[in-house]
Amino acid sequence: MSDATTAASGETSSGPKYNLETLSEHKTRESCWMLLHDKVYDVTAFLDEHPGGDEVMLEECGRDATEAFEDVGHSDEARDMLPKMFLGDFDGPKSAKAAKRAAANGGSTSAASSGFPIWILPVSVLAAFIAWRVLYA
Numbered sequence: 423m424s425d426a427t428t429a430a431s432g433e434t435s436s437g438p439k440y441n442l443e444t445l446s447e448h449k450t451r452e453s454c455w456m457l458l459h460d461k462v463y464d465v466t467a468f469l470d471e472h473p474g475g476d477e478v479m480l481e482e483c484g485r486d487a488t489e490a491f492e493d494v495g496h497s498d499e500a501r502d503m504l505p506k507m508f509l510g511d512f513d514g515p516k517s518a519k520a521a522k523r524a525a526a527n528g529g530s531t532s533a534a535s536s537g538f539p540i541w542i543l544p545v546s547v548l549a550a551f552i553a554w555r556v557l558y559a
C-alpha cells in the first residue's frame with residue numbers, strides 16, 4: 423500500500439526500467455500494468471474506480487495504452503491521477519511487431535531496417551559506370 427505513495431514522487435526520477443516482456447506479464451484483473459507515454463503504471467487498484475468502467479481498462483492491460491487513453495480525451499484531472507500509479511520508465515520496443523523488427527535487424531535502426539537494400543547504391547553506381555563505358559568509351 424505504502425508503495426503507491428512513495429512511487430508518486432518517482433514520476434520525474436529515473437526509476438526502474440521495464441520492458442515489453444515484463445509489461446505483458448501483467449494483463450489480468452489481479453495485476454494490470456499499462457504503458458502510457460513511455461511510462462509504466464500499475465492500474466490494478468484503479469480498475470474498479472475507473473469512471474469509464476473496468477472493461478475498457480482490461481483490454482489495455484499489459485500493453486501500450488497511450489493511443490486508447492488519448493483517443494478518449496481524458497481530462498487533466500484524469501492525468502493528475504497517474505503519478506500515484508507510476509511504476510517506472512519503459513525501455514525497448516513497444517509492441518511484439520516492433521520487437522520482431524528490431525530482432526531481425528540485430529537491434530539496429532540503420533537504413534537496413536527501413537527495408538531499403540543497402541547494396542542498391544554501389545550496384546547502381548557500377549551499372550552506370552559500365553553503361554557509360556559501353557556507350558562512350
Ligand code: HEM
Nearest residue numbers: 465473474478479482487490491494496497499500503504
Ligand atoms: C490509468 C489510466 C487511466 C486513468 C487515470 C483514467 C481516468 C479516467 C477518468 C478520471 C475519467 C472521467 C473523465 C475524465 O476526467 O476524463 C475517465 C473516463 C473514461 N476513460 Fe479513463 N482512465 C485511464 C485509462 C483509460 C484507458 C486505457 C481507456 C481505454 C479506452 C479509458 C477509457 C475511458 C472511457 C471510455 C471513459 C469514459 C468517457 C466518458 O464517459 O465520457 N481510460 N477515465
